[in-house]
Amino acid sequence: SNKKGRAMSILKEFEEKCATPDAKLKQVADAMTVEMHAGLASEGGSKLKMLISYVNNLPTGDEGGVFYALDLGGTNFRVLRVQLGRKDGGIIHQEFAEASIPPNLMVGSSEALFDYIAAELAKFVAEEEEKFHPPPGRQRELGFTFSFPIMQTSINSGTLIRWTKGFSIDDTVGKDVVVELTKAMQRQGIAMRVSALVNDTVGTLAGGRFSNKDVSIAVILGTGTNAAYVERAQAIPKWHGPLPKSGEMVINMEWGNFRSSHLPLTEYDHAMDTDSLNPGEQIFEKICSGMYLGEILRRVLLRMAEEAGIFGDEVPSKLKSSFILRTPEMSAMHHDTSSDLRVVGDKLKDILEISNTSLKTRRLVVELCNIVATRGARLAAAGVLGIVKKMGRDTPRETGPEKIVVAMDGGLYEHYTEYRKCLENTLVELLGAEMSTNIVFQHANDGSGIGAALLAASNSMYV
Numbered sequence: 001s002n003k004k005g006r007a008m009s010i011l012k013e014f015e016e017k018c019a020t021p022d023a024k025l026k027q028v029a030d031a032m033t034v035e036m037h038a039g040l041a042s043e044g045g046s047k048l049k050m051l052i053s054y055v056n057n058l059p060t061g062d063e064g065g066v067f068y069a070l071d072l073g074g075t076n077f078r079v080l081r082v083q084l085g086r087k088d089g090g091i092i093h094q095e096f097a098e099a100s101i102p103p104n105l106m107v108g109s110s111e112a113l114f115d116y117i118a119a120e121l122a123k124f125v126a127e128e129e130e131k132f133h134p135p136p137g138r139q140r141e142l143g144f145t146f147s148f149p150i151m152q153t154s155i156n157s158g159t160l161i162r163w164t165k166g167f168s169i170d171d172t173v174g175k176d177v178v179v180e181l182t183k184a185m186q187r188q189g190i191a192m193r194v195s196a197l198v199n200d201t202v203g204t205l206a207g208g209r210f211s212n213k214d215v216s217i218a219v220i221l222g223t224g225t226n227a228a229y230v231e232r233a234q235a236i237p238k239w240h241g242p243l244p245k246s247g248e249m250v251i252n253m254e255w256g257n258f259r260s261s262h263l264p265l266t267e268y269d270h271a272m273d274t275d276s277l278n279p280g281e282q283i284f285e286k287i288c289s290g291m292y293l294g295e296i297l298r299r300v301l302l303r304m305a306e307e308a309g310i311f312g313d314e315v316p317s318k319l320k321s322s323f324i325l326r327t328p329e330m331s332a333m334h335h336d337t338s339s340d341l342r343v344v345g346d347k348l349k350d351i352l353e354i355s356n357t358s359l360k361t362r363r364l365v366v367e368l369c370n371i372v373a374t375r376g377a378r379l380a381a382a383g384v385l386g387i388v389k390k391m392g393r394d395t396p397r398e399t400g401p402e403k404i405v406v407a408m409d410g411g412l413y414e415h416y417t418e419y420r421k422c423l424e425n426t427l428v429e430l431l432g433a434e435m436s437t438n439i440v441f442q443h444a445n446d447g448s449g450i451g452a453a454l455l456a457a458s459n460s461m462y463v
């Protein structure tokens, strides 16, 4: 029928607009490299903030003692207690507690958010076993992983530039988040010093380096997306401080805010952006990361329901509800291997209250999942290529091959297998079989929290 033809033409058009042939990805990678240079040259020189992390020494493996970490990322937050063994003793002990952020606190007041976090931390500290108690006269120390753009002023201070990932609390912007956290801890009666303030990418880089000395890039694909890497301090024109002894500085790229005319954007992306809490910002994040993939899928399905009646004569009302279709559900549908696509059918029923879908419709849904995930994963790979190029490691070195290990973390990377495989295959495709053997992806599980504890250790007031 005419309607069936309409569904196919919406699909084809979407597929074409999302296409990421290698030539396009190379343009994206080159644009990323150009923006990296611009962001390092001057403050405000690029959409890429290329933030200086004040981390110029990554963990060596000699760190020791009991340290806390607090990881505020977007969806969940975690508190950790880590005991480090000194002299390559590794991580002797680690335990954590996790809680989700109540949605009302994401758009409420600064004090309410920090009070909630500090209260969870207080509960966790109260359960500390005696053997982990600090010696008399010594304060507990904490690494604070805060995965939003921060203008860092030292290793343990920095002001919030803006919220992302669905957070919007005006009175935090421009404030030092360490001061805010410290005040909230005091209100809870916890005596604890924040020794390091780190982005999750920087924490993941530190955590990855602790276990593998070849780690020099970290990428997060979770609710949002971001990357950090080790830059030569002399290649940072906007850094006017003293040159660190190591000669290196970790840069938090804030690549979620990358944008380029080469990015394949569709009408669905533009509409989602317009309706978002931060229109015009975080465009790369909005096509690659976990918060948004399911929502893009929903928007295409809604169009198909309205114009091609793929779910019957009436448009299912649930389908009109923003962010109802989440990326973990999309991932479950995409990975459905049953012959009748039972998982797809169940998800459509459970989430959208659409029953009795035909196998054809279910196949269409899987195809859309594939288009959305493939575009995101391939663009993330192009971003990694941009960093590798900036580091001058995309061509053979005279000194012989040297490995770069990319520490990867985040719920999207961890759980969305098709996405992960596509990302990894795409980098091989872009770099060529030979060069790509030098770039290795490594899942740094819990890297950001442990990394923050490690950085708290190396920046402890007692060393």
Ligand code: ADP
Pocket (backbone or CB within 6 Å): 072, 073, 074, 075, 076, 147, 221, 222, 223, 224, 289, 290, 291, 327, 328, 329, 331, 332, 409, 410, 411, 412, 415, 416
């Ligand atoms: P955060 O980014 O908030 O610090 P995580 O790294 O744990 O937290 O990532 C959580 C995000 O990962 C979720 O918001 C979701 O988008 C994505 N995610 C979690 N589980 C899955 C899954 N099974 N499949 C696809 N994406 C997932």
Ligand code: MG
Pocket (backbone or CB within 6 Å): 072, 073, 074, 147, 200, 222, 410, 448
């Ligand atoms: Mg996180």
